[in-house]
Amino acid sequence: MLLQNFDPANGHCNGTRYTIMQLNSHVTEAVIAIGPHSAWSCFIHIGAIDCADEQNVDMCRTYDIRLFPTIKTFFPNSKPSDIGTNYDKARNSVNVLRHNLIDLSVQYYMQSKDPQWETLSPINSVDDILKYRVSSHSVIVIITEDKGSYLGKEVILDLSKYSKILIRSMLSDVVPVEYQVTHFPSLLLIDKNGKLKTLIHSNLTTSFCVNYLKNVSGYATNISGIKDPSLGYIASMKPTLKSIQINKPAAHMQDLLSGIHYMFQQEIAIRKNIKGKSLKSLQNFIEVLSKYFPSETSVSIYLSKVNSWLSTIQYSITGKSWLEKIDSLQAEDAFLPKKIIWIGCRGSRPQYRGYPCSLWTIFHALTVNAYLKNRNDLSSNPAEVLSAVSNYVSKFFGCEECSRNFQKMSQNISSVIHSHEDSVLWLWEAHNKVNKRLHNDFSEDPFHPKIQFPSAEMCPACHNQNINDNSKIIKTNQKWNKAAILDFMIHFYSTNLIKVSESIKNSYNNLLAENSGKTAESFLVKLENRTEELDWWEKKQRKRDLQNLHSVKEQRRQNHLRKLIERNVNRHDLHLKVRSSRTFWIFSEIDIGMCIIFYIFCLSLLIFLYFHFARRKGKRLCKLLPY
Template sequence: MHQLTSTELKSIISPPSLESLISTILFVCLLFPFTTEAGLYTASDQVVVLTPDNVDSVLVNSTAALVVEFYASWCGHCIAFSPVWKSLASDIKEWKPAVDLAAIDCANQDNGPVCSRFGVRGYPTLKVLQLLHSTSFMDFQGLRHKIIDKMETHAEPWPPACPPLETTRAELKTNSVGHLALLFETSNSYVGRELTLDLLQYENIAVRRVLSTEDGLVAELNVTHFPSCYLYYPSGIFTRQLEVRTFYTYALQRLPGVVRAGKPLPVTSDLAKNTTEDQLRPFNRSRVYMSDLESTLHYSLRVELAAHPVIKGEALSTLQRYISVLAKYFPGRPVVNNLLKSVDMWLKGEKDTELSYSSLRDALDNTVPNAALPEGVRWVGCQGSKPHFRRYPCGMWTLFHVLTVQAEEAADPQEVLQAMRSYIHSFFGCRACATHFENMAQESMSHVGTLSSAVLWLWSHHNHVNNRLAGALSEDPHFPKIQWPSPELCPSCHGVKNGEHTWNQAELLTFLRSHFSSEHLLSDYLEEEAHSNPRADKVQICRSAPEQAVNPLFLGRH
């Protein structure tokens, strides 16, 4: 594809008619990871927000494909379509840098010249797709397939950033990559092309499409079902049959040696040594550890809150709600629960409009007999392969998952969620994280009306964050951010409908209630019960090995 100038871009876009607006494909690239927020989309939606300041740098000198939505934030149909556009952006996140989605709010007067420049007169208009009529919108599966169609029928040379999507016709004699996946499918299937784009960012894996009409390869591998995916090795063949794109993608991305481009291969010896003060602890990835929960409490109450010498106003109310929820629902050891209840009663009795952190620290460290909070952290299920991975953010997510499950007999279904929201807003040290979470909360937390939906809301939005951060510098290569729970961990949580992956909400709720239940918590790596005088002899987290553990290379969630 040749380099496009601004003049050439304007010339290939013809103004659409009122009766039928057929958009022209735009092959463009993302030169910068813009995070501007405007109109119907925010920085957490994985949609590039176009403005007069960035439009030229995004659209000129392209090497890949960008699909742009031109919309008006006052338009009811645009509002109705925005969840589809967000879902599509999340769904094809792995297609970068070959394909990315953008949007521009034409209702913003500053953006008016840009929308006029591209001949937009009705909303929403998608450049690369035809105008979506006001009474019928394509679902994101249809949009996804349309993008692939446009890429394949583009008249100019193949975009440099896009992988080959053609089918394989020759017999396979050699395999020069770590893993070669053969996707056998019918001619009208999109699974092979979608899978190729899903794995675009990964090394040591290649996908080749093979049509069902290729009798030689079909006979050689004895393929009887379509689609079917075969891992082709000189020493043998592995097959996963009758599965949808999501299952294939999940399985292939997690093959040994398959990593994101530019990321180092996980090395077992590095895990054993670990650059932290301790070796990586063996743990069971299918369980939750009390050590992680107590470590989270220690860091939250003794480290994070200590950054606020004086707590007053809304922040003080937030602290009171946070401690109250912990006192009610934390499924801890008696010594820890006694401490939380003691601090809760003390806070409720305080009449001052502001609180010094030093007085809170005194309450945490010396309250009543048989009440103490362990000092220090000992991460187990939330440990990372390096000191800067996982740990406290993982622990905070886990803590609130546990609390939402423990609160399933509460009077207010939003009690835990709102406590979490206000704590993150007022105190969570990662301010960008706090902004992203607040954006999610503003969109839909108010719709939570039952205790079960509170559990599912936190689960779905945690997965939303995992999707957004997959591949980021903060992702631990030993614990990739996945859509959790995995098919291996909860097979019944996953289903297929109309060829697309679906979540079985009833099975998922059952799984979450069990996984985060107090009965399911492991006490490995914890010391014996607390001493009677917590100030003189504080509770510590011990270094004992767990009774049952599994290979630490098993994938984690956070």
């Protein structure tokens, strides 16, 4: 089984996902006319998991998905506890993927000798194929080829669902002389006795062999009018040019908060274990985030609480524990809005921009605000933010290729950053290098082309006056006015100038004002009475909040009920002990014991008094005693 784990917000993931879907359409193409099952489904199944979906976080954490796109392979009879084997081979084209999957299949057969996979192994003689012939086989085929050729195996897999066709491959050095085969690869049709009927050796391709054998075996069907649903989905991946409103470039607080929400709830929470250098990188980044994130008071308090808690972790933490703890730290005056709404980072389609865009915005805002706070502090570390960002990207950012490229750029940060101005400008320059590399890439949003930022329209002073370039893509050898760039970045990303959506701000302010001094539970109860029109995400979040509220109430009720039951059980146990301690009489063992003690005491007292008064009267105490 081939399983791809991807993040739709990751441009590199979308490229690989497109290739995987093309592969899926290739392996299903051969049987579109006769049924819904994959042509390779006897051997290989292909699936995908969207790790950006919160419902899949636990699954992605269980299978230890750290980078995107990740492809894992599972061999037959894998145990539920198996997390698969990472597929680290080339994946840049459908043919490469097909060939690598065939190699894995042959490797599995050589190790397991599973008879179901024997058809992928070349035969050594004609008798080896004739022994598998049954009455339902109308065509017997041998594909002769040189060692290293994939033609035979591909045709075998493509036709594995066709029961009328018996087909195997044979290496060129064992082909019978009587067949007079001089060119390889060749396609041989033989009869039930092994006699050669047809020999074809020119222009052999996988598609030609498949179509030819379908025709001669009676499976020929006009499939031109039949569409594969997966092909339609692949087509939908391509950008559809339509009229949309482009937001004016600006830094929006909602983009930053959505980025932090995704980072906390998905990117970090998906990790199975966070320890060692990964834990240290996370601690450093959260510390920088709490110090320089240009947020509102409630978010600042929340980030400080997360930082204070995380700094106490010494050895390791699980992604599940991280998620539970950051949720428990939220309060009315310290919370992170549970909203993922893109404004400035909104793409023309869901797979464009989004989280990567917001992450760049967060990084720029951190460097700018660190500059504003520390520019007069000579003792501060100018590389503090970039070092934390670089380490976080290397350990947690899901895009494997993006992370690797960023590490190449940032490997000499400590030696090139001498001031906080350098930090701001270094990240600006690095971002432009990435934009240049990704321009015209598959991941680029056609409505938001990768430009050299800022454009001449946004900041005329940032560009040298002697260069007149009206194109949106500024040439990489253009010289910039670094002083103007620094001033522009400060004004673009400073706390006071980051745009806050009025509707969102009013919504939170109203809810907080209405619930001032009340409990968190009463704050959530307010959600039940909201009647204004909500968008799809708010409806989803409100439903989730209400479910959380009801689950909290139910948990409290269960705890209270459990305590009552335990109290009643304890009373019942005590009652049973008292009853079990009673004898057949009306007194308990304690009562009888007290009576015996009192009886002995009284008897002793009487004996003592008897001896005392008898001696005083001079009488013999007993006839047996002497006077």
